[in-house]
Amino acid sequence: MAVELEFERKSKFTQAITDSLIMIKRSSRHIIRNTDQLLGTFFQPIMFLVLFAAVFGGAISEALPQNVSYLNFLMAGIIVQTVAFGSTTTAIAVCNDLQKGIIDRFRSLPMNNLAVLSGHVISDVFRNGISTIVMLVTGFVIGFRSSASILDWLAIAGILLLFTLAFSWLAAIMGVLAKSVEGVQWMSFVIVFPLTFASSAFVPTEGMGKFLRAFAENQPISQIVEAVRALILGNPIGNHGWLAVLWCLGILAVSVPLAAWLFRRQSSR
Amino acid sequence: MTQDTVITVKGLKKSYGSNKVLKGIDFKVQRGTMLALLGPNGAGKTTIVRILSTLLPYDAGMVTIEGYDVRKEADKVRSVIGLTGQSAAVDELLTGRENLEMMGRLYRLTKTSAQARAKELLEDFDLVQAADRPAKTYSGGMRRRLDLAVSLIAAPPIIFLDEPTTGLDPRSRIAMWDIIRKLMKRGTTILLTTQYLEEADQLADRIIVIDGGKVIAEGTARQLKSRVGKDRLELTFRDKKTLDAAKQVLGTAAVDTDDSDYAVSLVINDTNKDVKEILEKLSGKKVAIESMAVHKPTLDDVFLSLTGKQSRANKKEE
Numbered sequence: 009m010a011v012e013l014e015f016e017r018k019s020k021f022t023q024a025i026t027d028s029l030i031m032i033k034r035s036s037r038h039i040i041r042n043t044d045q046l047l048g049t050f051f052q053p054i055m056f057l058v059l060f061a062a063v064f065g066g067a068i069s070e071a072l073p074q075n076v077s078y079l080n081f082l083m084a085g086i087i088v089q090t091v092a093f094g095s096t097t098t099a100i101a102v103c104n105d106l107q108k109g110i111i112d113r114f115r116s117l118p119m120n121n122l123a124v125l126s127g128h129v130i131s132d133v134f135r136n137g138i139s140t141i142v143m144l145v146t147g148f149v150i151g152f153r154s155s156a157s158i159l160d161w162l163a164i165a166g167i168l169l170l171f172t173l174a175f176s177w178l179a180a181i182m183g184v185l186a187k188s189v190e191g192v193q194w195m196s197f198v199i200v201f202p203l204t205f206a207s208s209a210f211v212p213t214e215g216m217g218k219f220l221r222a223f224a225e226n227q228p229i230s231q232i233v234e235a236v237r238a239l240i241l242g243n244p245i246g247n248h249g250w251l252a253v254l255w256c257l258g259i260l261a262v263s264v265p266l267a268a269w270l271f272r273r274q275s276s277r
Numbered sequence: 278m279t280q281d282t283v284i285t286v287k288g289l290k291k292s293y294g295s296n297k298v299l300k301g302i303d304f305k306v307q308r309g310t311m312l313a314l315l316g317p318n319g320a321g322k323t324t325i326v327r328i329l330s331t332l333l334p335y336d337a338g339m340v341t342i343e344g345y346d347v348r349k350e351a352d353k354v355r356s357v358i359g360l361t362g363q364s365a366a367v368d369e370l371l372t373g374r375e376n377l378e379m380m381g382r383l384y385r386l387t388k389t390s391a392q393a394r395a396k397e398l399l400e401d402f403d404l405v406q407a408a409d410r411p412a413k414t415y416s417g418g419m420r421r422r423l424d425l426a427v428s429l430i431a432a433p434p435i436i437f438l439d440e441p442t443t444g445l446d447p448r449s450r451i452a453m454w455d456i457i458r459k460l461m462k463r464g465t466t467i468l469l470t471t472q473y474l475e476e477a478d479q480l481a482d483r484i485i486v487i488d489g490g491k492v493i494a495e496g497t498a499r500q501l502k503s504r505v506g507k508d509r510l511e512l513t514f515r516d517k518k519t520l521d522a523a524k525q526v527l528g529t530a531a532v533d534t535d536d537s538d539y540a541v542s543l544v545i546n547d548t549n550k551d552v553k554e555i556l557e558k559l560s561g562k563k564v565a566i567e568s569m570a571v572h573k574p575t576l577d578d579v580f581l582s583l584t585g586k587q588s589r590a591n592k593k594e595e
Contacts, residue, residue: 011394013432014387023385030382034368041370041411109366113427116330118355119383 024120031127035101039135045097049135053090053143060086060210061150071212076241079152084237085209087143088229091136091172092204095179096196101128102183102271103192111275121275122268128183129176136172155242164239167249170256171232177263184270209233228255281308283435283466284329289338291324298324300490301338311467313481315474315580321490322470323363326439329468330360342435356385359428359436363443366424369413373404373423376412377430384431391430398426402456418449425456436460438469442476454479474580486583493583501579509572510552513540515565523564527555545571 018026039046065078072081105111105124114124144152156164179196186192206223207213207230213221224230232255235248284306291299299321306312314322327333329340331351340347345354367376374395381391399408402422407415412423421441428436438457442450457480461467471477477484478498485495494501512531514520520539524531531541545551552571559566 011390011397013394014390015385015431016387027383030379034371034379037375038370109362110368111366112327112330112332112362113360113366113380114383115332116355116358116360117380117383118352118385 024123027120027123028126028130031123032130033127035127035131036134038101039131049094049139050142052093053086053139054146056090057082057086057143057146058150064210068211071215077151079147079150080154080241081237082210083143083147083152083154084233084240085207087140087168088171088233088236089204089209090139090143091168092175092200092229093196094136094139095132095172095175096192096200097135097179098128098132098176099179099183099186099192099196100189102180103186103189106184106275107188115275122271125180125267125271129173129180132176132179133169133172136168140168154240156240160239160242163249164236167232167235167252167256170253170260174256174259174263177260177267180267181263181270184267184274203227203229207233208237228252228259231255282306283308283343284312284468285339285341286325286329287339289325289328289335289340291321291328291333291335298490299335302487302490302492304485304492304495306466306468308466309461309464310482311461311469311480313477313484314468314470314487315472315477315484316470316487317472320487322472322487323439325487326360326362326437326468326470330358330437331355356431357433357435359431359433361421361425361428361436361438361441363440367412367420367427370411372409372411373399373415373426374408376423376427380427381430386431394430394432398429402426418445418452421445421449421453422456425453429460434464435466436468438467440470440472442471442473450476474575478575486580488583494579502574504579504582508545508574510543510545510555511540511570511572512543512555512559512566513538513568515539515567519564522562523559523566526558526562526564539567542572 016023016026039049060082061079064082068081069078072078102125105114105128111124115121182192182195182199186195206220207227208224209229213224213230216224231248231252235245235252237243238245238248282305284304286302286304289299289302290297302321302325304312314325316322324333328335329342329347331347331354334348342354343357345357347354367373368379371379377395377398378391381394382388386394399405402425404419404423404426407419412420415423425438425441441457442453445453454476457467457469461480469477469481481498483495483497484501485492486501487493494504496504512523514523516539520541523541527541527543530543532543543551543555545555552569556566556569
């Protein structure tokens with residue numbers, strides 16, 4: 009062997025961070041290399057935004073307050089929905105790692121294994137960031153306008169960041185539990201679909217039945233949608249802001265340790 | 278003696294529910310040698326490798342590698358081993374070079390070391406041309422080579438090779454053997470699992486035969502073969518008359534193999550000397566031989582006599 013090998017001596021904590029950074033780099037490369045997924049990242053949000061605005065716009069604008077266009081109303085909902093659906097990518101990536109032999113490779117290395125999960129989750133944040141920007145640009149092109157200030161946009165970015173993290177960690181749990189990629193898609197369909205549609209993402213909740221409305225108004229997605237929407241439209245944010253943050257932190261507090269525990273258990277079989 | 282023992286496995290047991298996969302396995306591997314675990318599918322070979330490489334907990338027994346307890350000091354064990362599993366464990370979306378550099382960094386190599394070592398391994402493993410293509414575009418043989426290269430990135434002193442040539446075409450298999458031989462020359466300690474008897478025979482210093490979660494035989498290839506028997510000389514003659522004449526010359530040492538074939542078989546101890554003597558005896562009496570063959574016992578015979586069944590790998594090849 010010609011090459012002299014030098015090894016790093018770092019504390020356990022710094023090493024865990026280095027491992028996470030390496031795995032974030034890996035997962036981010038996946039986003040770029042996986043062409044199908046990349047197309048989804050760009051075109052799915054455009055498609056949803058344009059279709060929803062065109063199809064529902066006419067019918068729903070009746071139910072909206074005057075001077076609020078459906079496109080301006082929809083923007084918050086469609087961003088949150090895209091992020092929620094996008095978390096499936098984390099689930100698929102985690103599931104793939106576990107099903108293929110590569111997880112054994114990682115586990116036989118002197119690395120922090122949870123970096124495999126955090127790598128996928130954090131690269132999901134980048135991907136969702138791209139999707140969100142694509143949607144906003146498309147929105148502006150077709151007539152979306154907002155009175156939000158820079159500070160409001162920062163608050164929106166903060167809430168969405170927390171939400172992405174929370175949902176991607178939830179998705180990581182799905183990825184660990186599912187036996188196949190098809191299983192992941194099925195699970196996320198059953199969980200994410202009702203949560204996003206039985207919410208205030210696309211329509212005002214006033215027209216829903218009593219029970220549905222009670223559910224829709226109090227579930228986490230609606231809190232996040234309402235908080236983002238208030239900031240976009242320049243309305244008072246009310247309780248939605250801190251409820252949104254609280255929900256996200258609550259989900260993170262449960263899903264991070266649960267995902268880590270399940271991952272360790274599942275991968276040592 | 279103990280100083281030179283790198284891997285010690287004592288009374289290793291593992292069950293999945295009521296299914297006892299390992300029923301008490303013992304073996305040792307000395308520094309710089311290769312031990313082959315030979316056995317059919319489902320014998321427990323992969324389970325052993327997974328336990329030794331800290332991937333799987335075990336129920337009873339003791340496993341130490343370089344003196345580290347596999348269970349209690351997993352991180353220390355991980356920094357001295359390299360694992361090449363059955364299902365080439367590389368990241369398909371990353372290029373060969375990216376795979377190597379990433380794994381090198383995860384092995385705690387510095388960035389410069391990881392890059393330099395990746396370059397060196399790509400050259401050693403004949404992957405320079407494909408270095409910057411995603412691994413999913415690689416052929417089966419290239420993928421295995423990359424997988425092995427990845428497990429060597431931090432030059433660990435101990436390598437586990439879990440069926441490194443299963444599913445490879447003959448040419449890729451021989452290329453892989455050459456690479457493994459090079460590793461052995463550098464003094465790497467290797468634990469190889471295989472269902473190919475020829476592979477164990479070709480590469481390993483010692484072989485243990487595993488079946489049904491137990492060690493059923495161990496020794497060098499030569500020792501295992503000698504358990505089955507010695508070399509045999511088979512002589513075939515043109516007709517019954519010549520056969521009878523030959524039998525008269527050779528006496529009771531000659532045993533009929535098959536009457537219709539006019540053939541006899543003799544056990545020989547020293548191939549060269551014995552064969553020469555037998556041929557001289559026969560030509561002295563003017564007995565003409567139609568054909569002759571020396572039959573050496575193969576590891577297949579060993580396996581057959583030990584387990585009472587043919588190895589699955591060989592069945593496939595026939």
